[in-house]
Every structure is written in C-alpha cells, then in structure tokens.
Amino acid sequence: MRRQVLEILSQRGTLIEPDAADLLCMQPNPLKVIDGFLSVSKKGLPMVLTRKNMEEILSFGSTVQEIPNINVITKDTAERERNYAVTIKKDITGMSTCIGDIADFMKLFQDRYRSIKRMLLRRRELQGSVSIAKAKKLEREIKIIGMVSSARTTKNGHRIISLEDEDDSITVLVLKGSPAFNDVVVNDEVIGIIGNTAKRGEMIVAKEVVRPDIPINGGLRRSDSDSWAVFVGDIHVGSNTFLENQWRSFLEWLKTAEEAQDVKYLVMPGDLVDGIGIYPDQEDELLIDDVYRQYEVLAEQLKDVRDDILILASPGNHDAVRLAEPQPALPKSISCNFDSNIRMVGNPAMVEIEGRQVLIYHGRSIDDWVGAAPGFSYERPLEIMKEMLRRRHLAPIYGEKTAIAPEQKDYLVIDEVPDIFVTGHVHAAGLGDYRGVIMINASTWQDQTLFQKMHNHTPDPCKAFMIQLGSGKAKMVKFT
Ligand SMILES: [Fe+2]
Structure with a gap:
C-alpha cells in the first residue's frame, strides 16, 4: 500500500516526507484521504508533503481517525x-x-589442512588414518590424509602425487587404469589416500582417493x-x-x-x-x-x-x-x-x-x-x-x-x-x-x-x- 500511495502522489508531482507517509499509511484508506482533501482544497497538494501538511489534511475529513498501534510496515520495520x-x-x-608474510601463508594452509582433515576423518573409509611419518613404518594397508603439493603424470601415464601433512611428506603412485586414476587431483587440495606402502616406506601405491564430499x-x-x-x-x-x-x-x-x-x-x-x-x-x-x-x-x-x-x-x-x-x-x-x-x-x-x-x-x-x-x-x-x-x-x-x-x-x-x-x-x-x-x-x-x-x-x-x-x-x- 505504501508503495502505491507514494507512486500515486509522485504521479501528481508531490513528494512525501517519510514521517508524513507513516501517518498517511496508518489511515484505513490513505488514497481516499488524498482524494477527499483534493475535492475541497483550492490550492491542491504542495510539492513536498510534510508531517504538518498531513495533519492538516487529516483534519479536513471528520470521518478519518488516526488508528494507533496497527501493524504498519515502515521503512524501519521492514529493515528490521x-x-x-x-x-x-x-x-x-x-x-x-x-599482512602477507610467510607466517600468514603458513597459517592459511594449516587452517585449510586442519579444517578439511576434520571433514575427512568423519568419512568411514578413513577410520584408522595415521600420520605420514607413521605410515612410512607400516607394511600393510594404510590410510593417510595430506595436502597435494604437486601432481603430475609420468611418461608411462601413471600419476605421481606429492602429499604432505604437518610433519612429513610422501610420494603417492596412482596407477593408470586403477579406479583411483579416474578422478582428477589438483594442487593444494586436501585428500585422503588408502593404499599400500612400497619401496620400504618411501612410496604409497594408492587404491583409493577419498574426498570430504557432502552427504x-x-x-x-x-x-x-x-x-x-x-x-x-x-x-x-x-x-x-x-x-x-x-x-x-x-x-x-x-x-x-x-x-x-x-x-x-x-x-x-x-x-x-x-x-x-x-x-x-x-x-x-x-x-x-x-x-x-x-x-x-x-x-x-x-x-x-x-x-x-x-x-x-x-x-x-x-x-x-x-x-x-x-x-x-x-x-x-x-x-x-x-x-x-x-x-x-x-x-x-x-x-x-x-x-x-x-x-x-x-x-x-x-x-x-x-x-x-x-x-x-x-x-x-x-x-x-x-x-x-x-x-x-x-x-x-x-x-x-x-x-x-x-x-x-x-x-x-x-x-x-x-x-x-x-x-x-x-x-x-x-x-x-x-x-x-x-x-x-x-x-x-x-x-x-x-x-x-x-x-x-x-x-x-x-x-x-x-x-x-x-x-x-x-x-x-x-x-x-
Ligand atoms: Fe564477469
């Protein structure tokens, strides 16, 4: 209603101050108030309608009463x-x-690693994950979480990923044709790897790459x-x-x-x-x-x-x-x-x-x-x-x-x-x-x-x- 009233007044070349508009819009029929005033006023509407003008206009029609406490949407209440x-x-x-120094970058990547690691640890597949340092000493299937520092394809078409956590790093081999190979790995993402250690703990051959994903x-x-x-x-x-x-x-x-x-x-x-x-x-x-x-x-x-x-x-x-x-x-x-x-x-x-x-x-x-x-x-x-x-x-x-x-x-x-x-x-x-x-x-x-x-x-x-x-x-x- 307020918008309609403002538009109609504007079409008649009149602007209205916000508190005057509040008062007008409190009336049961604001348009009737304006029309009623115009039918008896010789001067017509002023260029800018103030609160005082509005009070005068309202006094023209004895049937129009100000109704207190109705739910009026003013600009302020709409904002609230x-x-x-x-x-x-x-x-x-x-x-x-x-500031942009090296310490800031370290904190940024640490926060990224820790935030996404927390999500990955909620994945069932990664239950029992160990640090990279610990994984190097184990000769069985291991699960680790790390940030990709580089990913490249070898001459034979396999993928080599350098993965690091907060203390250590390791090379991960993803063999061409393995199910893990189909998924693109990008630099600086945080992933989980399930695989087996090889070369006396210097490398992991990946069976699966795990992403935090969404439910x-x-x-x-x-x-x-x-x-x-x-x-x-x-x-x-x-x-x-x-x-x-x-x-x-x-x-x-x-x-x-x-x-x-x-x-x-x-x-x-x-x-x-x-x-x-x-x-x-x-x-x-x-x-x-x-x-x-x-x-x-x-x-x-x-x-x-x-x-x-x-x-x-x-x-x-x-x-x-x-x-x-x-x-x-x-x-x-x-x-x-x-x-x-x-x-x-x-x-x-x-x-x-x-x-x-x-x-x-x-x-x-x-x-x-x-x-x-x-x-x-x-x-x-x-x-x-x-x-x-x-x-x-x-x-x-x-x-x-x-x-x-x-x-x-x-x-x-x-x-x-x-x-x-x-x-x-x-x-x-x-x-x-x-x-x-x-x-x-x-x-x-x-x-x-x-x-x-x-x-x-x-x-x-x-x-x-x-x-x-x-x-x-x-x-x-x-x-x-
Ligand atoms: Fe653009």
Missing part, C-alpha cells in the same frame, strides 16, 4: 524484518588480519517460506557491451510481473560493474571510464527495485575492492550511492536467507580448474562447482590466476554444506543439483567482448534464475 530473515554467517568483511541425503527440507530469491550476476555496467535494454526489462519485470510478486531477495554474485584496467585495452570497450560513475549508474538503476526486496551484492574480479580472495564487501565510498535495501557482502559469503544456507562465490577459481584438467570447460561451470563441493573448497589451486590473501582462517573452505550455491564469472548460465545442493551459475548482462571473442568464449546472457526458498522450486526467465 529483513535483518531477522538474513544472517551473514561467513564473510571476510571487517575481519581481515593478514548423499542432502536436499531442501520443505519450509513454509513463500519467498523467492532471484540470482543475477556479472552485470558489467560501464562496458560498451552492457546489455542495458535487457537489464532494464529485467528490472521492470521484477517491479511489475505477477510471477515476481513474491520475490523478496535479489542476489548478485559479483562483477557488478565492468571496472577499469581489468584486462589489456579494456578502456577501448568502456562506455563509462570512471569506476565510481559506473557504480552510481548501477545504484540509480537499482532504485527501481521494490523496497521490500533485499539485494545482496558481492564483488567479483571487476569490482573496486582488493582482487585477492576472500574479497571484502565494496567500501562505504561506493555503497553510500545505493538505497538502504542493498547489503554489500564479501566474496565468498555464506548467508542464511529465511533458514536457507546460500553460498555466494564469484567464481574466479573456475579459470584455474579449467586450466588444471582437460575435462573441465568454461561452458559447463556446474561440473566445476560440483568438484568444489566434493573437495569442500572453492579455490584449492594456489599460485595460478586466483589471487589468495593469506588470512589466518581459510574463508574458501566450504565448512557448512549450502542449500543453494551460486557463482558467476564465466558468463555462462546453468542450474543444477549435486546431492541436493541447488547450483546456479548466474548468467551475465554483458554481450561478447572483443577479449572474449579473442579467447573464443561465447556468453549466455540475460537469464535470471529464481528459487522458491520454501520448496526449492526453480525457474529461469530469459530477457531479450
């Missing part, structure tokens, strides 16, 4: 309700402690929430290939479409704007070459989003925060341009929305996964997201394209199994499920850039994915 439904559970924003019996338990969350990523405002018309159609749909009526959350997993200096000669492809102006334009467009929709926006590699992950939320100097219904979060961020755990990650590490094994592709990001879930880590491969900040805690470990896992970055689009986790790669609102053309990368733009939080029901809406 939103606070109740959304909890930021894991986010680096405001928590960064790293099989996952999936959303139905809740009574009717709310929908919409996921749209990689907007790239400022680029000369930003698909503005389609983006505006999406915003219009969100405002007016019947199927968008129950949308209460809009999740944007990074690359909100195109940024500047992100890749060579990017300036030739920018429509707006000032990053602050790019955010101002986006903020202006998002003012069109209904007040009752909470926007959760995290940064990507094109946004104006540190590139190294985990990235903090966009700073105040940028977020101040946006309306109060947007909440900036870090990348990654684990957010609970109406009881659902939503893992938001931009997806920079997908570049490294694609480089790590021929089976991975930019066109099929869901397969890579599945591998992240299996390894319980968003970006295990260190030292390639994904810059990692050495925080004392590894924020890229997936310590809690999400209900919904969303990424972007690759400008593909996809919706899938792995063991009950809904996975979304959230499309883009940017057409193919020259840079992408050079790299033979074709985007799949202008798709909005929506999930009903109560049932897990999913839809995709395409804008042309």
Whole structure:
C-alpha cells in the first residue's frame, strides 16, 4: 500500500516526507484521504508533503481517525524484518588480519589442512588414518590424509602425487587404469589416500582417493517460506557491451510481473560493474571510464527495485575492492550511492536467507580448474562447482590466476554444506543439483567482448534464475 500511495502522489508531482507517509499509511484508506482533501482544497497538494501538511489534511475529513498501534510496515520495520530473515554467517568483511608474510601463508594452509582433515576423518573409509611419518613404518594397508603439493603424470601415464601433512611428506603412485586414476587431483587440495606402502616406506601405491564430499541425503527440507530469491550476476555496467535494454526489462519485470510478486531477495554474485584496467585495452570497450560513475549508474538503476526486496551484492574480479580472495564487501565510498535495501557482502559469503544456507562465490577459481584438467570447460561451470563441493573448497589451486590473501582462517573452505550455491564469472548460465545442493551459475548482462571473442568464449546472457526458498522450486526467465 505504501508503495502505491507514494507512486500515486509522485504521479501528481508531490513528494512525501517519510514521517508524513507513516501517518498517511496508518489511515484505513490513505488514497481516499488524498482524494477527499483534493475535492475541497483550492490550492491542491504542495510539492513536498510534510508531517504538518498531513495533519492538516487529516483534519479536513471528520470521518478519518488516526488508528494507533496497527501493524504498519515502515521503512524501519521492514529493515528490521529483513535483518531477522538474513544472517551473514561467513564473510571476510571487517575481519581481515593478514599482512602477507610467510607466517600468514603458513597459517592459511594449516587452517585449510586442519579444517578439511576434520571433514575427512568423519568419512568411514578413513577410520584408522595415521600420520605420514607413521605410515612410512607400516607394511600393510594404510590410510593417510595430506595436502597435494604437486601432481603430475609420468611418461608411462601413471600419476605421481606429492602429499604432505604437518610433519612429513610422501610420494603417492596412482596407477593408470586403477579406479583411483579416474578422478582428477589438483594442487593444494586436501585428500585422503588408502593404499599400500612400497619401496620400504618411501612410496604409497594408492587404491583409493577419498574426498570430504557432502552427504548423499542432502536436499531442501520443505519450509513454509513463500519467498523467492532471484540470482543475477556479472552485470558489467560501464562496458560498451552492457546489455542495458535487457537489464532494464529485467528490472521492470521484477517491479511489475505477477510471477515476481513474491520475490523478496535479489542476489548478485559479483562483477557488478565492468571496472577499469581489468584486462589489456579494456578502456577501448568502456562506455563509462570512471569506476565510481559506473557504480552510481548501477545504484540509480537499482532504485527501481521494490523496497521490500533485499539485494545482496558481492564483488567479483571487476569490482573496486582488493582482487585477492576472500574479497571484502565494496567500501562505504561506493555503497553510500545505493538505497538502504542493498547489503554489500564479501566474496565468498555464506548467508542464511529465511533458514536457507546460500553460498555466494564469484567464481574466479573456475579459470584455474579449467586450466588444471582437460575435462573441465568454461561452458559447463556446474561440473566445476560440483568438484568444489566434493573437495569442500572453492579455490584449492594456489599460485595460478586466483589471487589468495593469506588470512589466518581459510574463508574458501566450504565448512557448512549450502542449500543453494551460486557463482558467476564465466558468463555462462546453468542450474543444477549435486546431492541436493541447488547450483546456479548466474548468467551475465554483458554481450561478447572483443577479449572474449579473442579467447573464443561465447556468453549466455540475460537469464535470471529464481528459487522458491520454501520448496526449492526453480525457474529461469530469459530477457531479450
Ligand atoms: Fe564477469
């Protein structure tokens, strides 16, 4: 009702102050109050309606009484309700402690190792695991847990893995043709190995590679929430290939479409704007070459989003925060341009929305996964997201394209199994499920850039994915 009243007043060229709107919306029929006043007033409505004006207007109609203590949703109460439904559970924003020295990196990898080891120890197959040092002395089947320091293929096609724990390291041989060989092993992931020692304890011949993975019996338990969350990523405002018309159609749909009526959350997993200096000669492809102006334009467009929709926006590699992950939320100097219904979060961020755990990650590490094994592709990001879930880590491969900040805690470990896992970055689009986790790669609102053309990368733009939080029901809406 409040929105309707504001719109009608705005159509009549009148703005209303918030406390005047509160008072007006408390009336049983606010529109009748305005019409009643206009029918008797010679002056019409003032340009800005103040609380005092409103009290005067109310005094015109003797039948209109202020009703105290009714449940009025003002901007403040709506904000409080939103606070109740959304909890930021894991986010680096405001928590960064790293200096960047070797000791910090040691702590980061130690935390990764210990966190994922704890998960692996819950696996039945790894009951009875021993340290690498102890395994070297045993001449029987052993189970160990370690971090991969390197993995390579020998001339004969076997795989050699160097594995280390906190005290020792060992070589693991995975024979070509063995069941363990089929699974790709990437650098810096933490795995369990079941095998036999050989060469007097200098090597282990692997029978099985064990991943922490997520439970099989996952999936959303139905809740009574009717709310929908919409996921749209990689907007790239400022680029000369930003698909503005389609983006505006999406915003219009969100405002007016019947199927968008129950949308209460809009999740944007990074690359909100195109940024500047992100890749060579990017300036030739920018429509707006000032990053602050790019955010101002986006903020202006998002003012069109209904007040009752909470926007959760995290940064990507094109946004104006540190590139190294985990990235903090966009700073105040940028977020101040946006309306109060947007909440900036870090990348990654684990957010609970109406009881659902939503893992938001931009997806920079997908570049490294694609480089790590021929089976991975930019066109099929869901397969890579599945591998992240299996390894319980968003970006295990260190030292390639994904810059990692050495925080004392590894924020890229997936310590809690999400209900919904969303990424972007690759400008593909996809919706899938792995063991009950809904996975979304959230499309883009940017057409193919020259840079992408050079790299033979074709985007799949202008798709909005929506999930009903109560049932897990999913839809995709395409804008042309
Ligand atoms: Fe992007």
